[in-house]
Amino acid sequence: MAKCAFCGSTIIAGGIKNGELTFCNQDCFDKGVLTQWADMIPAELVERQVRAIHQGICPKCQGKGPVDVHVSHQVCSFIFKTSWKSTPGICCRSCGIKGRIGDIVYCALLGWWGIPWGLILTLVQIIRNLLGIIFTPNPAIPSEALYHYVRIDMASREVQKRQRLI
Template sequence: MKKCEVCGTLILFGPVRSDDHIYCSYECRDRGDFEQETEYIPDDTAVAMAMVINTGDCPKCGGPGPVDVQYSHTVWSALVMTSYKSNPEVCCGGCGRASKLKATLFSFCLGWWGFPFGILITPVQVFRNLFGLFSGPVHGNPSSELEPIAKLMLADEVRQRESDVSSLTYPP
């Protein structure tokens, strides 16, 4: 019997595989991938990086921060089908509000046309966006959601540097 590497659940059928690793679900696979990619990045470094992102310029519009992860919520429907999701974005308050307004308009126009979920979920997504307009990034106080993103960015940077170094050491 195989065990999930992340949560330890015994896997009865169809493990999810990623390279040599096995997991019980796609959620655990994503967590496993994330942990392997970022395991060598210390938490304090990620916290410091989150602070740098938070107090820096907006990566989307280049305007002044504060910057943080912000979510816009969309839904669209077609007859019996309804699809909804929450989209995270690292940006400033102005860009965040623009995305939330766009998502409100999108959901308000396209969300209703499914029965029954379109009718139920559309007001939820619209309210989540409108409610979100009142919160935004706070200077010097990055949200806990920014830390894993900062970790991934650091891991990316390290990988980039490693490939630079190896191309210097081993010229083609």
């Protein structure tokens, strides 16, 4: 299965193609443009920002870090329509786990009653959340996902700045 060139999540079905790159949805497609900018940001600036977020306080609970990227997975069905998404959140480990437990309940309540994908995707998303709870990012070092997030965040600020100038 293909992986989204922006958020890195596995594309179960569909996706938008741009040359050799595949994105999971329009949002990721737009942000994918930013990756080109992101590559031009000096590594030491990224490093400094990553450290600041990682050692900083959690934006969700205002508690102590380390703060990292915690992805949570949802699925929601209504008879013939099943939609699913994976949301990356910047938060501490315990907020990440709470978010995933919340999404497991959400999937269990709303995910399965769609034909034909509901049941399968509910299982997939619940397992992904469980794996996320078991294999949380190493608290000692910032994850690759956090570096990615910071690069994209800095790139989007840069693009916005330039758009204001034009």
